[in-house]
Amino acid sequence: MATVVEASAATDLTAIFARYPDAGRDALIPLLQEIQDTFGYLSLDTIRQVGAHLKLPVSKIYGVATFYNQFRFLALGKYHVQVCRGTACHVKGSAGVLDDIKQMLKIGPGETTSDGLFSLEVVACIGACGLAPVIKVNDEFHADMTTSKLERVFKALKKEAESNE
Amino acid sequence: MVSINIDNKSCEAPAGSTIYEAAQLIGVTIPTLCHLEGLSPSGACRICVVEVEGMPGLVPSCSFPISDGMNIQTHSARVLLARKTIVELLLANHPDDCLYCIRNNNCQLQDLSADLGVRRRRYSGDRSRYKEDVSSPSVIRDPEKCILCGKCVRVCEEVQDVSAIDFIGRGSHSHIGTAFDEGLNLSSCINCGQCIVVCPTGALHEHDSIKEVLDALNDPEITVVAQHAPSVSVTIGEEFGLSAGADCDGMMVAALRRLGFDRVFDTSFTADLTIMEEGSELVQRIKTGGKLPMLTSCSPGWIKFAEQNYPDFLENISSCKSPQQMMGAIIKSFFAERENIAPEKIFSVSIMPCTAKKFEAGRGEMTQHGYPDVDVVLTTRELARLIRMRGLDMLALAPEGADTPFGERTTAGKIFGASGGVMEAALRSAYFLITGTELEDLNVTAVRGLDGCKEAHVKIGDLEVGVAVASGLKNAAALLDQIRAGRDDLHFIEIMTCPGGCIAGGGQPLGTDRNAVAQRMKALYALDASAKTRTSHTNEAVQRLYKEFLGSPLSETSHHLLHTHYAQREVLL
């Protein structure tokens, strides 16, 4: 279950809406996609604005958006963790990797840790099958993941975040 | 007419009927779960499947039209097996909670499972885990008991134009929820409870307040006062096996006394009072060029809808509190004073057809000196539960009358329970207020009946008054949109949230179908037809209240106690 993250100020969507004048329901998915590409996620505020623009109730928009896996409703963490669940990674045990991460970070896919540090996403093959099972943190690949390797990766990232503060 | 054959019996049914409707005509009931009379078919559940000769697969009877010569089997072995399998699959991730469930003994899923002979769990899926949503003062949602029939979603959208809820997520994560899975209290939900009435399971139910009432009844220090709404007496009988429309007024009053209520008042009394205030307000608006059309204010679901969806009409809404709140206000002022009871020692309970009344009673505007006008609202269903809990055989009780001073009512107040009733009562009294004479024919039939929108133009003296009556907020919204677009022939509009009015409210006995609503409506107008006092301005007790306490309609005391105002409301639209 998602919890609402209120955007601090209303996000300016005028530029995006300008590309969808007089749009109806069929513009919904491309519009949401574009907002997510721009802002990283769909906030309550942006969904409300989309509702007003397309004259659709927010419950309907949220319903449609949650039907597709690609949308997320929480801001990305400082470190965005993508777990590959493609075939090669699956064969090499990516289900266990995902379980480990869920336990270590205490979040599920689509969620963000409460300190805003990590967000988790499940993706299909990310084109690095030779490194299976692989995860990607922001732009960096981490190969041959095991429980202890994962622990090390997250520990290092936490340290990095602390020293940056 | 089309000739068909159902279960080896030839019969005729009107062209265009569905198989389900045709079967009903010959006394065969095909079970349904997702079908909703009058709304778009969804075909989601397939429990209604039947065999049609010449068709390879089973067809859903709730949406499949009959055609000439059709040969139909509604309960063949093949059909029954298919239905049983569907129920077994629905039960695969269902909590086996019947004993603890509010719908125990009144649940369509339970009934089907019993009727189809399901005796063991054949499939076990992972139980979906959801938290109960208890955020709303009116409606509780328990998604674990939901079978995803989608009726609540369709009613909320197609009848009420609210769309507070929808299908969220996909596959095994699919559930009914609000935007961002927020609590219902933050959503656009207007608390009408129409979703509860159509839900086949215990996934939706009213926010139960029986405990608070029992506590008050058991406290010797507290004077517990009840009021009952106009429509409740003609619906509560259904909870005890009577057919729709049986009037149980006297027996219900007797039951309330047996339960320990110290006073029993009739909300129809304050309905009469509402007419005096609202009628005077209308006349004043017409005479002084006030904001028109004036819109009624007694239906709290509609008020919230206006606050969030039509804030540009807030000035049009009558400043009168609803009859429930007027009664609450005079109980804790006039009555308290007269009986010499401190207002904080009074516990005021209202018996309502409506879940939105629970929300209304909790509104900040509905208080005086920090005391809520009404402490707790029980729906018709909750009162029936309370009566059963106390082992009372309501139907065996000798009828009793309501208490003075707020027990006396005219049938103008009583017909408030039906869509069009407020309008009819208002016209009867407005005519008198303006012309000084009584309407020649008190029956304003143009505003009666179950149509979603009714209109009339009525001559009052030299004034031609345009009136409209809408029930179901989709119909109300359509009318308001016409006015936004410039329509200006209307002076007064009655808006009721539930389709048909309070007799079809979200707190009424389950199994509310159109026929039951029609019978309940008939009962109210029959009471009116046979009554001697049929106009609110001839209610002597109301006149006494003006003389002894309020002064005159729209007086300062009236304004202080009986009127209020509303402001725009931010919700997740």
Ligand code: SF4
């Ligand atoms: S919803 Fe019906 S079947 Fe489910 S637990 Fe409640 S009574 Fe039993």
Ligand code: SF4
């Ligand atoms: S109570 Fe009425 S408005 Fe609220 S979810 Fe149910 S049908 Fe919709």
Ligand code: SF4
């Ligand atoms: S909550 Fe009730 S009405 Fe709504 S989909 Fe679930 S079972 Fe059907």
Ligand code: FES
């Ligand atoms: S399957 Fe994981 S990278 Fe290709």
Ligand code: FES
């Ligand atoms: S009742 Fe016909 S498909 Fe559900």
